[in-house]
Amino acid sequence: MTSLLAGICQIRSNIKTKRVSSYDRSGGNADWIEIKAGETAELALIPRAGIIKHIWITLMTPDPMIRRNAVIRMYWDQEQAPSVEAPLGDFFGQGWGEEYNFVSLPLAAAPSAGKALNCYFPMPFGDGARITLENQSEHAIERFYYYVDYEEHLTMPETMGRFHAWWNKELTESHPEEGETEWGIVGPQGSNRSDANNYLLADIAGKGHFVGVNYYVDNPGPMWYGEGDDMWIVDGEPWPGSLHGTGTEDFFNSSWCPNEIYLHPYFGYARIPQHKLGWMGRTHCCRFMMEDPVYFDKSLRASIEHGHDNALTLDICTVSYWYQMEPHKVFPPLPAKESRGNMPEINHTDVHRWRHEWRKALGSGKTLWGHERE
Structure with a gap:
């Protein structure tokens, strides 16, 4: 090395x-x-x-x-x-x-x-x-x-790729019919055999290599946001592609649903939720693939599930970084400033309102604790 x-x-x-x-x-x-x-x-x-x-x-x-x-x-x-x-x-x-x-x-x-x-x-x-x-x-x-x-x-060798970076943002939709049932808590989970509904990290045409991503996720609920697998479709190959991950925290080189600041030269968690109610709030993960870039000759579609089988509504923003030979595929128009803003932060009063509705759904019993189920 x-x-x-x-x-x-x-x-x-x-x-x-x-x-x-x-x-x-x-x-x-x-x-x-x-x-x-x-x-x-x-x-x-x-x-x-x-x-x-x-x-x-x-x-x-x-x-x-x-x-x-x-x-x-x-x-x-x-x-x-x-x-x-x-x-x-x-x-x-x-x-x-x-x-x-x-x-x-x-x-x-x-x-x-x-x-x-x-x-x-x-x-x-x-x-x-x-x-x-x-x-x-x-x-x-x-x-x-x-x-x-x-x-x-004096000159630049023809083998030198050009640096690229692209920002994306999506308020993801809960796609399965069963809704936000991560970990099977509110119903059985389905299977995802496609990357069609994943959050898009990059859609690249040309020859080059992908070297990293900053991933900013705002989670409106307390459930773990990171069961989503990363998927890499190289040169138009069929799903599941050359590289298929096992979970968001796994791709970001951590494990077991982390919720703590940790920074390594190649990966880390720079920001975690300020109000500790599970994983509700804003988390910044990063991964820089300096030792293990993803190479492609014709194209690369990089994506990640938002929860297993894309079950979760999340506000996700990313910046992906790569090198490629020009010309590059022109980026989609950058969203207007008004569309780049943050979602409102969920706080303790919102959670209390959720509890109030849950109590009504269970008959408004005076000693309901929170663990009861219908």
């Missing part, structure tokens, strides 16, 4: 290290740009060939949802459709517009309190690169600080 530091001592030629940043061109200390409401700022326009090695961003604005309301896009080799398109926070590893610390090898949200966004995914290009930030908020980003650190090369 090659060490991450194996090449650090090698002296290379015909490479220049460069940076685009928001530094104060006057020599002062106003090292930021302002991005007005509705404005798209061009953060970097890099000519010729090179590799972006690191991106760092922090910002200040009165909009508490700016991480969902600002959209980052990246274009390689003069392309017109972006290869990267995602809300700013979701791309860097923060869901729901929130700020919290996040640690992984390729992405991090660093102190103070997750306000420093970092990306170490290498991003090659052969004929120019362009990065933009669109402020879809009603408020200005009053201060936007950033670095884009890159290498300038």
